[in-house]
Amino acid sequence: xxxxxxxxxxxxxxxxxxxxxxxxxxxxxxxxxxxxxxxxxxxxxxxxxxxxxxxxxxxxxxxxxxxxxxxxxxxxxxxxxxxxxxxxxxxxxxxxxxxxxxxxxxxxxxxxxxxxxxxxxxxxxxxxxxxxxxxxxxxxxxxxxxxxxxxxxxxxxxxxxxxxxxxxxxxxxxxxxxxxxxxxxxxxxxxxxxxxxxxxxxxxxxxxxxxxxxxxxxxxxxxxxxxxxxxxxxxxxxxxxxxxxxxxxxxxxxxxxxxxxxxxxxxxxxxxxxxxxxxxxxxxxxxxxxxxxxxxxxxxxxxxxxxxxxxxxxxxxxxxxxxxxxxxxxxxxxxxxxxxxxxxxxxxxxxxxxxxxxxxxxxxxxxxxxxxxxxxxxxxxxxx
Amino acid sequence: xxxxxxxxxxxxxxxxxxxxxxxxxxxxxxxxxxxxxxxxxxxxxxxxxxxxxxxxxxxxxxxxxxxxxxxxxxxxxxxxxxxxxxxxxxxxxxxxxxxxxxxxxxxxxxxxxxxxxxxxxxxxxxxxxxxxxxxxxxxxxxxxxxxxxxxxxxxxxxxxxxxxxxxxxxxxxxxxxxxxxxxxxxxxxxxxxxxxxxxxxxxxxxxxxxxxxxxxxxxxxxxxxxxxxxxxxxxxxxxxxxxxxxxxxxxxxxxxxxxxxxxxxxxxxxxxxxxxxxxxxxxxxxxxxxxxxxxxxxxxxxxxxxxxxxxxxxxxxxxxxxxxxxxxxxxxxxxxxxxxxxxxxxxxxxxxxxxxxxxxxxxxxxxxxxxxxxxxxxxxxxxxxxxxxxxxxxxxxxxxxxxxxxxxxxxxxxxxxxxxxxxxxxxxxxxxxxxxxxxxxxxxxxxxxxxxxxxxxxx
Numbered sequence: 001x002x003x004x005x006x007x008x009x010x011x012x013x014x015x016x017x018x019x020x021x022x023x024x025x026x027x028x029x030x031x032x033x034x035x036x037x038x039x040x041x042x043x044x045x046x047x048x049x050x051x052x053x054x055x056x057x058x059x060x061x062x063x064x065x066x067x068x069x070x071x072x073x074x075x076x077x078x079x080x081x082x083x084x085x086x087x088x089x090x091x092x093x094x095x096x097x098x099x100x101x102x103x104x105x106x107x108x109x110x111x112x113x114x115x116x117x118x119x120x121x122x123x124x125x126x127x128x129x130x131x132x133x134x135x136x137x138x139x140x141x142x143x144x145x146x147x148x149x150x151x152x153x154x155x156x157x158x159x160x161x162x163x164x165x166x167x168x169x170x171x172x173x174x175x176x177x178x179x180x181x182x183x184x185x186x187x188x189x190x191x192x193x194x195x196x197x198x199x200x201x202x203x204x205x206x207x208x209x210x211x212x213x214x215x216x217x218x219x220x221x222x223x224x225x226x227x228x229x230x231x232x233x234x235x236x237x238x239x240x241x242x243x244x245x246x247x248x249x250x251x252x253x254x255x256x257x258x259x260x261x262x263x264x265x266x267x268x269x270x271x272x273x274x275x276x277x278x279x280x281x282x283x284x285x286x287x288x289x290x291x292x293x294x295x296x297x298x299x300x301x302x303x304x305x306x307x308x309x310x311x312x313x314x315x316x317x318x319x320x321x322x323x324x325x326x327x328x329x330x331x332x333x334x335x336x337x338x339x340x341x342x343x344x345x346x347x348x349x350x351x352x353x354x355x356x357x358x359x360x361x362x363x364x365x366x367x368x369x370x371x372x373x374x375x376x377x378x379x380x381x382x383x384x
Numbered sequence: 385x386x387x388x389x390x391x392x393x394x395x396x397x398x399x400x401x402x403x404x405x406x407x408x409x410x411x412x413x414x415x416x417x418x419x420x421x422x423x424x425x426x427x428x429x430x431x432x433x434x435x436x437x438x439x440x441x442x443x444x445x446x447x448x449x450x451x452x453x454x455x456x457x458x459x460x461x462x463x464x465x466x467x468x469x470x471x472x473x474x475x476x477x478x479x480x481x482x483x484x485x486x487x488x489x490x491x492x493x494x495x496x497x498x499x500x501x502x503x504x505x506x507x508x509x510x511x512x513x514x515x516x517x518x519x520x521x522x523x524x525x526x527x528x529x530x531x532x533x534x535x536x537x538x539x540x541x542x543x544x545x546x547x548x549x550x551x552x553x554x555x556x557x558x559x560x561x562x563x564x565x566x567x568x569x570x571x572x573x574x575x576x577x578x579x580x581x582x583x584x585x586x587x588x589x590x591x592x593x594x595x596x597x598x599x600x601x602x603x604x605x606x607x608x609x610x611x612x613x614x615x616x617x618x619x620x621x622x623x624x625x626x627x628x629x630x631x632x633x634x635x636x637x638x639x640x641x642x643x644x645x646x647x648x649x650x651x652x653x654x655x656x657x658x659x660x661x662x663x664x665x666x667x668x669x670x671x672x673x674x675x676x677x678x679x680x681x682x683x684x685x686x687x688x689x690x691x692x693x694x695x696x697x698x699x700x701x702x703x704x705x706x707x708x709x710x711x712x713x714x715x716x717x718x719x720x721x722x723x724x725x726x727x728x729x730x731x732x733x734x735x736x737x738x739x740x741x742x743x744x745x746x747x748x749x750x751x752x753x754x755x756x757x758x759x760x761x762x763x764x765x766x767x768x769x770x771x772x773x774x775x776x777x778x779x780x781x782x783x784x785x786x787x788x789x790x791x792x793x794x795x796x797x798x799x800x801x802x803x804x805x806x807x808x809x810x811x812x813x814x815x816x817x818x819x820x821x822x823x824x825x826x827x828x829x830x831x832x833x834x835x836x837x838x839x840x841x842x843x
Contacts (some may be wrong), residue, residue, distance in 0.1 A: 018714045021458040025500070025521035027627050034430065034476035036457060037405065042413035049412050059409050079711030
């Protein structure tokens with residue numbers, strides 16, 4: 001019998017790619033462009049060539065390495081169990097250490113370093129979504145729960161409804177929660193995606209200290225990327241972190257199951273649910289959002305062709321919106337098309353970035369499909 | 385060979401600068417297929433139309449530049465690896481399903497259509513395109529035709545060749561040829577379209593294919609039979625086929641395949657079993673039920689324990705072990721070389737026995753699985769190519785496998801093609817006159833040897 005190797009070795013070694021091509025079928029950038037160089041198998045070829053010196057780190061390689069949404073659909077398709085996203089992050093890390101980060105991502109990096117948010121705006125902008133909304137007593141107060149709003153929810157006015165409705169649902173559930181307001185920092189995940197995981201350590205230590213000083217036991221996020229950072233990256237940096245990390249869908253499912261949040265009948269509507277890569281494939285949270293949708297009387301849930309572990313990425317991940325905006329537009333149009341094929345009138349997201357990306361696709365393509373966050377849908381069933 | 389700036393500029397004029405790739409990164413990414421073989425092209429060109437393909441071929445013809453036609457690069461014989469440089473002509477942008485006609489029961493598709501996409505489209509209309517290579521989600525119809533792709537379902541339904549009614553092909557001089565019709569019968573002249581099936585891009589570039597469709601079977605049932613002894617499994621294959629049952633699939637896994645999968649997935653497969661057969665029947669529900677009951681009875685009579693399933697989810701569970709073989713192998717050793725021998729049905733037990741002897745003789749682990757019902761086996765050798773001594777043994781082992789297959793009345797490839805990896809063994813498997821005739825045809829259609837040189841027959 002042949003020897004069995006450690007599975008871990010297999011997962012992150014680009015030389016273990018058998019080049020079968022199974023990843024091509026599921027890759028959002030390959031499906032848009034049809035070019036091997038823009039596919040997971042191609043990216044692994046570049047990682048191999050870089051590792052044995054056949055390819056010198058250069059600007060074009062960097063451009064290619066950052067034209068990937070890091071959606072991890074390839075991991076799921078790989079018969080050899082390769083963690084392609086980890087290998088690509090390693091490649092990005094090598095390129096970043098050679099100062100080859102594309103300009104747009106350098107700007108992103110300095111925005112986070114200097115202003116603690118992805119847009120490089122003044123931190124007071126984080127307070128705009130709740131101005132005049134009676135949140136005064138819920139900023140940086142001692143509380144059971146800290147709701148970590150996230151840059152995308154707090155800084156893009158078109159998405160303000162997301163944190164506004166989330167807060168309304170948490171209040172309706174009678175939860176003891178606070179937010180960090182202008183003192184919230186970017187979680188640092190965009191730096192990880194840039195290949196600069198080293199730069200996250202200080203951010204993680206600061207945020208964990210801040211949140212724990214408020215006496216919180218639970219940290220809740222709307223953004224799946226913040227969730228992934230808090231849930232999977234921070235505990236490695238701050239091993240004594242004592243916070244339960246929940247996505248807002250997990251928190252709200254508990255409120256419904258335990259009877260604290262009551263949902264009323266809404267006008268009949270058929271919706272479909274778009275799995276975010278960081279919440280789905282990366283964190284395996286597939287069912288709580290679906291359970292919430294199905295708990296609303298009057299709402300019918302239908303699935304897209306590619307769902308859960310096989311969900312097609314909207315293109316909004318991996319910092320690709322900064323590095324290759326055009327490619328994101330094409331990828332999001334494909335995903336929106338899958339939503340249209342279900343016959344649903346709305347696509348529900350559980351990620352502010354997916355919501356932005358798909359909203360953009362609907363607007364550009366003049367597609368009659370509403371894009372809304374889970375919190376916005378649920379709020380319809382909770383009277384003011 | 386390096387392409388001159390003027391050639392590259394002409395290519396850019398033909399397809400647009402965006403679709404001519406020359407960066408070192410691109411050359412690395414178009415240097416391989418689904419095997420370990422590597423050879424860099426000098427440029428990659430992605431045409432979007434037949435006139436663009438023609439113009440590229442005319443240019444290559446004039447300049448004597450090799451052309452390597454390819455789709456998604458999932459081939460398993462090194463047929464699309466540009467060993468001599470040249471232009472990798474990639475047809476993935478030509479991916480329109482032009483027509484699905486439920487009356488004539490045909491589909492007309494461009495070469496770059498993904499096989500699985502076509503299947504989904506026709507199945508939504510109650511139609512059926514049976515060939516199901518395991519790469520169906522990541523391979524193209526053009527490649528399927530060029531390599532005469534098969535798959536598990538080919539036991540009942542035949543291979544790609546059986547579904548090609550007409551093709552459009554760009555010849556080496558740049559002319560377009562249409563052969564075949566969308567009629568059920570055709571006895572008009574030479575069957576030229578068949579000449580291009582299995583030609584692996586050495587005779588022309590297939591750009592459009594008219595495919596025969598069938599009605600979608602209404603019902604499918606699956607049986608999984610675990611045999612303590614391999615010889616009993618082999619006899620069961622014969623018994624099932626002789627009982628007048630024509631299953632869709634009749635897949636075999638040997639004990640090594642069973643152990644690799646169990647190591648990987650812990651499905652609870654019995655490690656003392658020597659073989660598993662996975663048998664599927666399709667058609668009208670009542671007929672399928674009676675066939676699968678007969679299959680189960682025959683398996684039991686030959687000492688097997690049997691599970692059957694009809695719901696999609698339960699059938700998927702039964703297929704899990706078979707589908708996981710490939711992945712489980714990659715976890716064992718860094719490289720694998722999967723052969724594709726095919727022997728007459730009666731010779732399957734003898735072939736399996738020979739493979740076990742060969743594995744011992746050369747000390748190379750060989751995992752055996754494949755389509756037992758049609759004699760098409762995939763012995764997979766596991767090794768580390770970075771070890772020269774091990775690689776030398778693998779090469780000897782490969783030659784021994786081919787010799788055994790040919791001795792038993794079989795041949796080198798059932799569904800993967802010859803490419804470069806099997807080319808050295810062609811004289812072993814082919815009648816010398818047939819081989820000479822193939823070379824004459826190649827010379828007549830491609831006198832300058834620009835189309836995929838060094839593949840199938842040419843040196």
